[in-house]
Amino acid sequence: MKKILLFGQDKEQNQVFSEWLKGEKYQIVTTENFEQVFPFLSLKKYDVLIVDIDFPEIMEHILDLCRRLKKDQKFSEIPITVVAYKKNNKLIASAIEAGVDNFILKPFETKSFLNRLDTIFEHIELKSKGKKILDLNFISYLINLTGEANREDFFELFPVIFNRLIIDKVMGIIGKPIIVIMLKRLGDIIGEDYKFVKEVRFENGKIFLDKVDKVSQEVPVEKLVIAFRDYLHGFLQIVLTLTSNILMDRK
Amino acid sequence: MKNTKVTSNIIKYLDEDRLEYLNIRGKPLTKNIKKTNQELQRKLDELSLLYESSKEISYTLDYQELVSIIMDSLYKVVDYQVCASLLFGEEEGKLNIRATHPVSELFIQEVKSKLLESVTYITGRNFFIEEKLSMRIERKGKVQSEEGEHKEKVRSFFNVPLTFQDKLVGMINVSSLKENAFSDDDIRIIYAMANQASMAIERLMTIISTEKSKMEAMVRSMVEGVIMIDTQGEVVIMNPAAKKLLGFNPDKQVTSQQLAQSFQELREDKLFNKETHFTEEEVSKEIYFTKPKPGILYTARSLVKNTKGEKLGLVMTIRDITAEKKVDRMKTEFISTVSHELRTPLSITREGISLVLDKIPGKINKKQDKILSMAKNNIDRLARIISSLLDISKIESGKVELKRGLVNIKRLIEQVASSFEPKTKEKGLELKISLPQEEIEAYAEDDKIIEVFINLLGNALKFTEKGYIEVSAKELENEIECTVKDTGIGLATDDLPRVFGKFQQFGRVDSEGEKGTGLGLSISKGIVEAHHGKIWVESTLGRGSKFIFTLPKYTTCKELFYACINNGIQKAIKMNSKMSLITVAVFELDQLKKKLSQHILDSTLKDIEEMLRNNNCRTGDVVVNKNNQNIVLLNNCDQKNVLKVEGRIKKTLDGYLKDRNLTSKIKLGFGSATYPDDGLYAEKLFNKASKGLM
């Protein structure tokens, strides 16, 4: 039985969730009180924390909580899933920065919600076996999102996705020097068609797209997305050849 | 009297100042250049070494070591079945697969494929089809049979990249049959190891690069021009001085084509390019140039080799010696003119006195006879001084060219000693000769060595009143040592360093007889050093002196001949001409020893040598003989001419054998070779000329 702690300010919403998740697989505890989240976590062992973040007033607090949890050794392993409105790119970016592991984006149907949850638990399982998971499906989804965004959002969201969801995960395994070489290589290949890609900066373990922004003022955001999607896939392809410890979930 | 005036003029001419002028004014040019070039050579050797080491520490080479170490340590840290490494440079790659457990061929192929795939993705070079990929597979245990193959899959692996200055230079793969065989920590440790090693190598390269910069800065600031080209003819180093001397802009790069062109314009195409072959020794050449103003460049060229003896390239130093040459020329002309000017009045005076002594203009009385005899002796002395001066100045300016051959030192000593016997006896001294049983042979010019012995013995005789004079020679490991020892008045320690200087005379000369010029030892020193030997003295005041000199030794026939041939090659290079050699050998000497008496054999061999010498009427041609082999070196002789000479020699020798009825008993072998047509090294030329011999 998987234990889920769910927080959401909307009581009714929470009840709906509980209904969906009733059954043999999951045991779910919900709370509308933000103050209770931390104590609940401390008392009992939960497998997953789901947080509905669509409340602008407490958004910062929630993110702060996420950050703290990730820093604390006792709780850092608990995957945090955030439920949010998909058009809220800034929120998504901030959440990823904060260390959030998964997203379930509104609006969604019951089935997709449940499927998503199943996937999340699968990943947890695999992780316990020592594999690192890159949720490619999700990453692609996020990238597509950025495509529907404006320039500003793109330049905010993409680096965050790349840095936190990909580089952070692989850095521990493959090390900085090779990442430098890989990024340069990608810059050369993708840069043949999309010159602005060559301006990607890699510093202190993160990529920065400030220069890219400068030189691509005339470029439509759709093109940016295509280029960087290729960039990202290229990176992942190389990563795959370097180690069997990273699993990429394409479901 | 007219004669006295002439004589006093001559004497005035020879005062100390003028003599000093003769020797200081034109400093010994070649010697100086040689010394500077030796220092230069040392600097260049350092530079070449740095260049060599930076080339050697190309990442492929050192990474080999590194990879071996990593692969060995990996075994202790991580549990794998196969590990593999790929190292690559610009041109080629080395793949090494090490299976520490028995695995199937399929497994190994999968490992290879995973490794190559990764490298291919990262570098963009398709290593799957690269031809220059050398592969090595080490296995422990037998290859697994086909049945188990489906079980043999690479279930976990990781690839550790090896980087150098942000470039990928290699990759190590570790693979296992088991799932999740490698933890994150395992991988982290190994990556850390690889990184550390990379950093160490980068640091080393930085140090080398700094040293190299220092050397390059030094070369840049040198007054002499320095050029170095690699085996492809590409210019590696060319300092501003070299660029200027060859007419280029010192601030711009000079390409190998431009360099080749400038040598072409100097009509020295073959002197310095990637095809240049050369002897092992340093070759120096004077090149004449015409623009902007006519002048002479002194160039010295030598090989650059690495520690394994492989050729890395050529290096050349250039110097503008136009001014120095001018002084040298002036000096030579001066000496020549002065000696000529001195000799003419000398000969007139001498003949004048001789005529009167010979009573040709009429009878003379005893007193007149005595006076004129003294005068004549002194004229002769003057003549000797002038000759000595000429000699000394020739030797010091390095212009003396030795006619070297194989000299029997024992015989030579005996010869000289016997000529000194009467005088030694007259003085009541004992003349001892101390020589070993075996023959001692040196590669030298016999006349010059005789001159040295005469000088040393003369001095010994002059300065010894009682006791003995001993002449000895012995063969040491690398040289031949000759000694002249006496029990005479000896030399003070303070005087010892000056004894080989010019016009030095020590001690009173009590005896009659020839008075010295003060130049004898200086000339002896020049002769010994021209033979690449050393001369020195051991002496204590009142207890006699021991003068010792050495001559280099050539132990084997080949060494000797190669030395001669190399001399010839050097001369030919200097004079830009061809050189040929002819070998004449007597076959089967051992057999002959049985067939003929020792006497006949010896005299025949001697005669053959003699005839070869007489056949040569050109100065500069050399005959060297050892045992039953002779080589004749002909300067300025091309292939056509050498064949002519060979034919002539054959005819002469055949005739000789016929006359003595030896044709059936003694067989001669002939061969010839020409430099540079038949070869560029002594060995090659000698082999060609000896084909069919021995």
Place this chain on the structure above:
Amino acid sequence: MNKKRILVVDDEKDFVEMIKFRLEANGYEVMAAFDGIQGVTIAKKNKPDLIILDVMMPAGGGYLVCERLKLSSFTWSIPVIFLTAKSRPEDEAKAYEVGAKYYLTKPYEPEILLDTVKKALNPSEEDESE
């Protein structure tokens, strides 16, 4: 028997005097010239049996004179002895190249000079060298 006639060409008058003394005392007739041009002229006119030639002279050094003598049908067969203060092997080699028979250096030994003169005037007593 006629005396053999020797032409001495040398710009040193004293020297010519001395050598004249020596040669005449040994039964030769001696003619003198003091520069190159004079030397060639006298040689062509008087056809001496031997020419003794110095090198360093005005109006044509000894080598030039020897060359000209060897090129003229009047004088080519006259043997030439170089007698000069120049003693380098190159100098000697050059002398032979221009056709000299013998080469002596100053100062000379009177016996050697007389010997060489004799040899030059009586070639049949000598072997032909190459």
